[in-house]
Every structure is written in structure tokens, then in C-alpha cells.
Amino acid sequence: MDFFRLFLKSPLYYRREKINPFAADTRAPWVLEDLLFCFDLDPRQARRIDPEPEQYLGPLDASGRKLSEAGQVPCPGIKTPAAEETPLKLVPGPYYGVQFRGFELSGFFSGIIRNPPEQEYFTRADFVETALELQKEGLWERQKLEDRIYLRRLFEDGAPVIQILRPLRL
DSSP, X not given: OOEEEEEEOSOEEEEEOOOOTTBOOTTSGGGGSOEEEEEEEOTTTTTOSSOOHHHHXXXXXXXXXXXXXXXXXXXXXXXXXXXXXXXXXXXXXXXXXXXXXXXXXXXXXXXXXXXXXXXXXXXXXXXXXXXHHHHHHHXXXXXXXXXXXXXXXXXXXXXXXXXXXXXXXO
């Protein structure tokens, strides 16, 4: 696994929607879209080198589908958010993360094609395991990790991509 530091220069906006971050639904248009999922971490576990996997990840705090630069949802047939809706935002700043592309994810692409909608293809357990490795490496490198974690699913250059990002304190 290759870990990296990222400085996001511009915010990314997402229309808030309830989406299961781990289900593969081939009938849904969002399978090939940019999706963001935000989880709060247990503050006691978020700074430990040996966190308890069962206590680490809190419930899904927010999820959303990426908006274009003009504030439109890029997929046809999906309505634009009302002016009073507050979009989910990945704010500019430093992040510590890990990324998987294409077939580096065991079963990711085949899961999109073959799995029934309720079956998971990038499981919660996969996410927690990767997030724990990210945290251990970050703490080893003396990164100042926030108590929040983002799972970003997107489709880029004809292949699926998963990013797991932890905001960094300056």
C-alpha cells in the first residue's frame, strides 16, 4: 500500500444523498460516478497505534454524489439540489491517504458487474482494515490526523478508484 499526502486546493462539492458506501448496484447511475462518504471516528481510537477495529469506525455521517463546477449533478435525470440544501464538501487543505485503482481492488470491478445490489464489493471490513493501516502509518510518520475519515469512490480513465482520506491538522 502506498500512502500519500495530498493538499486539496479547491473544494469538492457533493449533493447529499443516502447511499450505501459498500453496496454494488448495477442499476444505479452512480456506479460510475464520484461519490463521497464521511465517517466520524471514535476519538479514543483515532489516535491509537493499535485501535480496536470494532470500536474504530462510527456510523456514516454523510454521503453524496459529486456536483459539477456549475452546481449541477453530472448524471442526466438527477435533479439539481435546491438552493437551501447544504452540499457535502471536501474542504481544501492537507489530507493523508491511500488510493486503489482498477484491479488493485480484489473483486471491485467484477463486483460492479455481477453482484446483486445488496451484496457488498468493497466491504466495511475492507474499509476498516485499510483505514487502520492508514492510521498506523500516519502515526508512525507523526502526521496529525483528524478524527474524521472520507471514503471517495470514483471512476477515472475507464477504471474504478477508491480513495481513503484523513484530514490533517496544520
